[in-house]
Amino acid sequence: VKPRRPTIGVFDSGMGGLTVLGALVRLVPEADYLYFGDTARLPYGSKSAETVARYASGAARYLQQRGAELLVIACNTASALALDKIAASLSVPVLGVIEPGADRAATCTRSGKVVVIGTEATISSHAYQRALAQRGLEAREKACPLFVPLVEEGWTDHPITEQVARIYLDEAFQTGGADVMVLGCTHYPLLKTVLRRVVRPDVKIVDSAESTAEAVRQRLHLQPWTPSSPGAERRTHPRFTFFVTDSVEKFRRLGERFLGFAVEDARLVDLEQEAIAVR
Amino acid sequence: VKPRRPTIGVFDSGMGGLTVLGALVRLVPEADYLYFGDTARLPYGSKSAETVARYASGAARYLQQRGAELLVIACNTASALALDKIAASLSVPVLGVIEPGADRAATCTRSGKVVVIGTEATISSHAYQRALAQRGLEAREKACPLFVPLVEEGWTDHPITEQVARIYLDEAFQTGGADVMVLGCTHYPLLKTVLRRVVRPDVKIVDSAESTAEAVRQRLHLQPWTPSSPGAERRTHPRFTFFVTDSVEKFRRLGERFLGFAVEDARLVDLEQEAIAVR
Numbered sequence A, B: 001v002k003p004r005r006p007t008i009g010v011f012d013s014g015m016g017g018l019t020v021l022g023a024l025v026r027l028v029p030e031a032d033y034l035y036f037g038d039t040a041r042l043p044y045g046s047k048s049a050e051t052v053a054r055y056a057s058g059a060a061r062y063l064q065q066r067g068a069e070l071l072v073i074a075c076n077t078a079s080a081l082a083l084d085k086i087a088a089s090l091s092v093p094v095l096g097v098i099e100p101g102a103d104r105a106a107t108c109t110r111s112g113k114v115v116v117i118g119t120e121a122t123i124s125s126h127a128y129q130r131a132l133a134q135r136g137l138e139a140r141e142k143a144c145p146l147f148v149p150l151v152e153e154g155w156t157d158h159p160i161t162e163q164v165a166r167i168y169l170d171e172a173f174q175t176g177g178a179d180v181m182v183l184g185c186t187h188y189p190l191l192k193t194v195l196r197r198v199v200r201p202d203v204k205i206v207d208s209a210e211s212t213a214e215a216v217r218q219r220l221h222l223q224p225w226t227p228s229s230p231g232a233e234r235r236t237h238p239r240f241t242f243f244v245t246d247s248v249e250k251f252r253r254l255g256e257r258f259l260g261f262a263v264e265d266a267r268l269v270d271l272e273q274e275a276i277a278v279r
Helices: A019-025 A050-065 A076-088 A098-108 A120-125 A129-134 A147-152 A159-173 A187-198 A208-219 A247-261 A273-279 B017-027 B049-065 B074-087 B098-108 B120-125 B129-135 B147-153 B159-173 B189-199 B209-219 B248-259 B269-279
Strands: A007-012 A032-037 A069-075 A115-120 A138-145 A181-182 A205-206 A240-244 A266-268 B007-012 B032-037 B068-075 B111-116 B139-142 B182-185 B205-206 B240-244 B266-268
Touching: A007 A019, A019 A032, A019 A205, A019 A208, A019 A247, A019 B182, A019 B209, A032 A050, A050 A069, A050 A076, A050 A273, A069 A076, A069 A208, A069 B074, A076 A120, A076 B049, A098 A181, A098 A205, A098 A208, A098 B017, A115 A120, A115 A129, A115 A147, A115 A159, A120 A129, A120 A266, A129 A138, A129 B139, A138 A159, A138 A273, A147 A159, A147 B074, A147 B147, A159 A187, A159 B159, A181 A187, A181 A208, A187 B189, A205 A208, A240 B017, A247 A266, B007 B017, B007 B049, B007 B209, B017 B032, B017 B068, B017 B209, B017 B248, B049 B074, B049 B098, B049 B269, B068 B074, B068 B209, B074 B120, B074 B129, B098 B139, B098 B182, B098 B209, B111 B120, B111 B129, B120 B139, B139 B159, B139 B240, B147 B159, B147 B189, B182 B189, B182 B266, B189 B205, B205 B209, B209 B240, B240 B248, B248 B266
Parallel strands: A007 A032, A007 A069, A032 A240, A115 A138, A115 A181, A181 A205, A240 A266, B007 B032, B007 B068, B032 B240, B111 B139, B111 B182, B182 B205, B240 B266
Antiparallel strands: none
């Protein structure tokens, strides 16, 4: 019996969610993927909760219309500010990146103290603080607004990036005791090498992209994938469709850096026109 | 006879255009001002020409409907990518920031060689290169994508910013001979102190915000303003109305840094709803 392949929708404001998609493909290759990058309106990190909810809900509904049976909000800002509103506008199940990251932090910590880094909007929402508090953990939250631009400049392993990281993280860790750092932004996995050099060796780094992919695998009741799984050869070829609201060419060019492999079937979508057409 | 005060519309993707508004108020205090900051959709610097044209034209038409008799596109990206399209969608005269900056560079240079710095989108449009070539000048263009985030982080006079500036500008000036540097982004006037330290003392820095304000003054056939001008006491109190597409509170809080005085009458506008209402 050939099991039906699920279609998973992955939404982000831009490229960052591709790190989540990359982690998903590694952990859940027995699915097909629709990715929506709202590149015309990025970054969400500087926008208000109302605006983020409105934009993300529109994109999420688009993915549902296109056949997504499970939706991953692979954007920390949208997960932090608008997950309930997005879920309320959909009929399929929705997962954000905050809860899986908090779960993983709870598993890793011994001291019960966790540092969370993210964009200004994610941090000032205190979504991670609340999620960690529910698990009995104490959070020290630190906004690192220069990390995304540094990644986008391509300075992922650059002396400037290391200095900036030292400024941000010295402040974040100064109160002491934290033994876990949660990467609360989907761009940050690209800075892992630098961040590993800057934090103490005993601090565990929780990559919320990986944690979220693991949560999706569990949600779909799938076994960990191995090359010897039944149908393994078929499972290794998910289909991908990418929808973006700005330049397809730029998305293709930069996407590979985040995803780890080439972006092929990318299409331009105008959500504002779609909204008018629906009315 | 009390002369009628003109109403000038100033458009930018966000806060940066406030440096142009600040320069305008100093040079042309005998006007009232409408400012539109498309803060929900910033930054334009990473968007395609089509998207920038569509967004900026909508905002410009809004300012015209609100009574602007002259429109300043105080956004280098929109001026570079979409000035003709914006002008075609309006009935009032429109000024961008590129031509005034190029004019000023032509006045200042002796070597005929000019360095232009700006966002990725402005630089890759080569709008400054074309404008300078029309004046017989040779341009070396350099994108400085980290400058805007550094300004927004508040690191306007910070050792990291100085190092980043050295990396960018050493590269820009290495071919030699340039004696003028044009600040091709409305955020960059806030970095003048750092930039002055980094470039050679004989390099003149052209602030396109100031050049544009001067072009507006000339366009309106106004004399340079002095405290002893007729009606001087009245002229020192322009009225300001600010329209933004995202958080009014955040715009007020950060606006003062760019403008030099407090933002008071700021209102939230939803251009997408406006567009639907018009249909």
